[in-house]
Amino acid sequence: GNSVTQMEGPVTLSEEAFLTINCTYTATGYPSLFWYVQYPGEGLQLLLKATKADDKGSNKGFEATYRKETTSFHLEKGSVQVSDSAVYFCALARQAGTALIFGKGTTLSVSS
Amino acid sequence: SQTIHQWPATLVQPVGSPLSLECTVEGTSNPNLYWYRQAAGRGLQLLFYSVGIGQISSEVPQNLSASRPQDRQFILSSKKLLLSDSGFYLCARQGAQETQYFGPGTRLLVL
Secondary structure: OOEEEEOOOOEEEEOOOOEEEOEEEEOOOOOOEEEEEEOOOOOEEEEEEEOOOOOEEEEOOEEEEOEOOOOEOOEEEOOOOHHHOEEEEEEEEOOOOOOEEEOOOEEEEEEO | OOEEEEEOOEEEEOOOOOEEEEEEEEOOOOOOEEEEEEOOOOOEEEEEEEEEOOEEEEOOOOOEEEEEEEOOEEEEEEOOOOHHHOEEEEEEEEOHHHOEEEOOOEEEEEO
């Protein structure tokens, strides 16, 4: 079945460090892929998405490229800030009109 | 704009008591709506989804139920809460390209 695997956290970084959060997926066909961010005590916010192979989603300095050959959608940011501290979820669209399948989330903690 | 409201924001309930969580959506008609639960330290678990009034699909058998009495209203209920029902409940609607947009959530603590 379809599934998403993302790296275990927590990830602890200093401000301005480079960030990578790995995400791989298992799916039939080519599902749309997403990264969501959850700040403490809040709901999930869409961070970026990619709908087909080789697409790069980007937002707020974060990027992720849809790699069908490695079935991956790793999240990267060149220079993290304290305000980026949050939980990050990778997700895929199971099929049109149904729910997303989420990874377990990766907690990022950035210190100044 | 399309906004999702959830009520209440926080709830503390004793074991065995009933539950009713409300989700309302503004700015869109006939949206697909979803209830997820996020337990402490875990990812999101899909509980129910609805493609229209009175149409509910359950993903996980449990003591929770859902109803959609109006186009933009989605309710999560229980007759008797269990300790394991504690968690963060999120309502979501579907947008374009399978993107889901989430409400602010309801934090439920069952004691």
